[in-house]
Amino acid sequence: MAETAFAPWNDESATPLIQFKNVTKRYGDFVAIDNLTQDIYAEEFFALLGPSGCGKTTMMRMLGGFETVTEGQILIAGQDMNNVPPNKRAVNMMFQSYALFPHLTISENIAFGLKREGKPKPEIDARVDEMLRLTRLEKFAKRKPHQISGGQRQRVALARSLAKAPKLLLLDEPLGALDKKLRQDTQFELMDIQEKTGTTFVIVTHDQEEAMTVASRVAVMDEGQIIQVATPADIYERPNSVYVADFIGDVNIINGHATRAGDGYDVTYAEGTAPLHAKTSNDLGNSAKCALAIRPEKVSITAQKPSKAANTVKGKIIDIAYLGNLSTYHVELANGQMMKAQAANTRRLERRAFTWEDSVWLSWTDTAAIVLEA
Amino acid sequence: MRRFTLIAVPYFWLLVLFLVPFIIVFKISLSDTALAIPPYTPTLDLNSGWEGIKGFFADLDWENFTFLTTDDLYWKAYLSSLQIAAISTLFTLLIGYPIAYAMAQSADEWRPTLMMLIILPFWTSFLIRVYSWMGILSNEGFLNQFLMWTGLISEPLVILNTNTAVYIGIVYTYLPFMILPIYAALEKLDASLLEAAEDLGCSRLTAFWLVTIPLSKQGIIAGCFLVFIPALGEFVIPSLLGGSKTLMIGKVLWEEFFSNRDWPVASAVAVILLLILIIPIVLFQRNEQKQREAEGQ
Numbered sequence: 001m002a003e004t005a006f007a008p009w010n011d012e013s014a015t016p017l018i019q020f021k022n023v024t025k026r027y028g029d030f031v032a033i034d035n036l037t038q039d040i041y042a043e044e045f046f047a048l049l050g051p052s053g054c055g056k057t058t059m060m061r062m063l064g065g066f067e068t069v070t071e072g073q074i075l076i077a078g079q080d081m082n083n084v085p086p087n088k089r090a091v092n093m094m095f096q097s098y099a100l101f102p103h104l105t106i107s108e109n110i111a112f113g114l115k116r117e118g119k120p121k122p123e124i125d126a127r128v129d130e131m132l133r134l135t136r137l138e139k140f141a142k143r144k145p146h147q148i149s150g151g152q153r154q155r156v157a158l159a160r161s162l163a164k165a166p167k168l169l170l171l172d173e174p175l176g177a178l179d180k181k182l183r184q185d186t187q188f189e190l191m192d193i194q195e196k197t198g199t200t201f202v203i204v205t206h207d208q209e210e211a212m213t214v215a216s217r218v219a220v221m222d223e224g225q226i227i228q229v230a231t232p233a234d235i236y237e238r239p240n241s242v243y244v245a246d247f248i249g250d251v252n253i254i255n256g257h258a259t260r261a262g263d264g265y266d267v268t269y270a271e272g273t274a275p276l277h278a279k280t281s282n283d284l285g286n287s288a289k290c291a292l293a294i295r296p297e298k299v300s301i302t303a304q305k306p307s308k309a310a311n312t313v314k315g316k317i318i319d320i321a322y323l324g325n326l327s328t329y330h331v332e333l334a335n336g337q338m339m340k341a342q343a344a345n346t347r348r349l350e351r352r353a354f355t356w357e358d359s360v361w362l363s364w365t366d367t368a369a370i371v372l373e374a
Numbered sequence: 375m376r377r378f379t380l381i382a383v384p385y386f387w388l389l390v391l392f393l394v395p396f397i398i399v400f401k402i403s404l405s406d407t408a409l410a411i412p413p414y415t416p417t418l419d420l421n422s423g424w425e426g427i428k429g430f431f432a433d434l435d436w437e438n439f440t441f442l443t444t445d446d447l448y449w450k451a452y453l454s455s456l457q458i459a460a461i462s463t464l465f466t467l468l469i470g471y472p473i474a475y476a477m478a479q480s481a482d483e484w485r486p487t488l489m490m491l492i493i494l495p496f497w498t499s500f501l502i503r504v505y506s507w508m509g510i511l512s513n514e515g516f517l518n519q520f521l522m523w524t525g526l527i528s529e530p531l532v533i534l535n536t537n538t539a540v541y542i543g544i545v546y547t548y549l550p551f552m553i554l555p556i557y558a559a560l561e562k563l564d565a566s567l568l569e570a571a572e573d574l575g576c577s578r579l580t581a582f583w584l585v586t587i588p589l590s591k592q593g594i595i596a597g598c599f600l601v602f603i604p605a606l607g608e609f610v611i612p613s614l615l616g617g618s619k620t621l622m623i624g625k626v627l628w629e630e631f632f633s634n635r636d637w638p639v640a641s642a643v644a645v646i647l648l649l650i651l652i653i654p655i656v657l658f659q660r661n662e663q664k665q666r667e668a669e670g671q
């Protein structure tokens with residue numbers, strides 16, 4: 001399978017397309033990007049995820065050439081970019097604010113970059129038509145940006161940045177304003193474009209699902225630093241910190257004390273309860289404070305104590321969130337710790353096995369939980 | 375009803391300050407000169423009833439307008455005014471645009487100060503400011519003294535009482551009217567548009583040409599009209615700074631009124647001037663309307 005094979009970041013001999021080398025960006029005293037070092041490889045679909053204000057746009061703007069680097073170096077294709085103006089970079093950016101030219105029509109906006117290259121008119125027209133079709137904007141070609149909706153504007157911005165078929169495309173929240181259906185379609189379009197053209201994408205998104213769907217690697221950022229970079233599966237299954245585990249998806253965090261036991265750790269989290277066991281290759285030393293991260297869908301909920309499970313805890317159902325295909329049960333353990341367990345709704349709602357105030361057992365295997373430094 | 379009152383206010387304003395004076399001037403332009411007070415006939419005498427009104431209208435004719443075509447002084451004056459106004463407008467634009475641009479680029483905390491500096495000259499009487507230009511431009515004036523002191527020239531330059539002085543005066547006087555609308559347009563300009571243009575392959579200069587200029591077009595047009603329209607009928611500047619050869623319709627008008635005391639001909643000159651001005655004013659309004667539509671309001 002081609003997808004599993006694409007992992008240049010594991011290949012010692014591969015040269016990255018983009019290199020951040022100890023990059024720091026300060027606005028006055030404020031550190032927006034803090035000594036960041038990161039490689040991004042050609043043909044990657046690199047997603048930046050992180051809370052608002054963590055520096056995602058700043059990273060993109062430095063790549064595009066709109067912000068200078070305070071310290072450190074950014075290299076694109078091995079070339080130091082520090083003094084290269086935006087128009088001399090083989091990079092196109094889709095702006096978070098779209099930045100459409102209000103005095104030009106939609107098709108003129110899309111053609112803008114192509115015209116600067118001095119291509120012949122029929123070629124430009126063909127390309128613009130192609131972009132309009134791709135983003136389903138044919139009907140609006142003659143309108144001005146203020147005459148279309150927010151989502152349509154976003155698609156124009158996307159079309160305009162795609163039109164020049166750049167080597168590196170920076171997308172700052174490209175799909176935020178689209179409805180779910182259109183967003184999914186566009187995501188697949190983007191992946192398709194990426195496959196066909198081999199363009200490298202760096203994409204900022206607030207939508208984890210989107211990052212998971214499109215990205216070859218996901219970087220989780222916080223306060224100007226990258227906390228973890230990994231494939232979508234790894235970042236979900238093997239977060240390296242409580243921050244990442246908590247940021248990506250839903251998770252139960254149990255704080256406790258870890259002592260080495262066998263090929264993992266025993267975690268005591270409350271007095272008078274049996275320790276929880278988790279297999280791990282993480283090394284916390286012999287004995288340390290730790291946090292146990294368990295995804296709700298990996299927690300089973302049963303009425304009777306299961307006989308074979310590695311970890312079992314008893315609790316009481318406080319709340320049930322019905323999500324259609326799934327239900328999330330909020331269970332309070334004896335020590336007051338809240339845990340979430342997710343179960344598929346295989347039966348009709350009125351025949352559900354558990355209800356509020358029921359006493360239940362939660363259980364999970366010894367590989368389900370991840371031991372993290374607290 | 376409320377709507378009606380709201381609309382009635384500007385219309386009443388227009389009626390009192392524009393239409394009524396215009397009708398009076400128009401009426402005078404159709405009259406004949408007379409050695410009387412006021413110096414024209416006929417005057418409307420409502421006491422003699424219907425016959426009086428009929429007689430009054432019978433006495434009005436287009437004679438003065440015909441007279442304007444017989445003496446080439448008048449159309450030369452109109453043409454020369456148009457030329458002076460157009461050239462001054464161009465210079466005002468060339469000087470005003472960079473100033474407005476610099477203001478829009480300056481740091482936020484500086485902008486109110488710069489704006490003050492632009493408006494500051496209005497705090498002194500217009501007449502005094504034009505007089506001081508006489509002091510600057512005359513043969514013994516500051517400018518010539520300075521240039522001779524630096525050794526750039528040995529003979530004083532003759533600037534005062536030439537068209538050059540008129541251009542300087544008009545550009546100086548109307549510069550704020552050019553700067554302010556352009557500044558207003560440039561200030562609204564979203565900096566990310568220029569970044570987008572650069573991102574798509576423009577140099578700074580092409581980005582300026584393809585984005586900044588088109589997006590400040592409305593400001594440029596507004597500024598040009600605000601300068602061109604008053605400059606066309608300008609009287610004070612050509613009389614004080616211009617020479618005997620400077621021909622401007624405002625000056626002709628003044629002379630007809632006050633030197634010749636020929637109110638009817640002067641009124642005819644004024645009516646024609648107004649007609650000439652109406653064309654750019656209508657164009658200006660159309661432009662404003664288009665802008666409002668373009669902004670989607």
Ligand SMILES: Nc1ncnc2c1ncn2[C@@H]1O[C@H](COP(=O)(O)OP(=O)(O)OP(=O)(O)O)[C@@H](O)[C@H]1O
Nearest residue numbers: 027030032050051052053054055056057058059096
């Ligand atoms: N020109 C600037 N001057 C000062 N501070 C700035 C400037 N631009 C950004 N910042 C600060 O830098 C930090 C990072 O900003 P950035 O725009 O990169 O955030 P972001 O991760 O893109 O957030 P969001 O998800 O909300 O778009 C923010 O705290 C922001 O306030």
Ligand SMILES: [Mg+2]
Nearest residue numbers: 056057096172
């Ligand atoms: Mg951002």
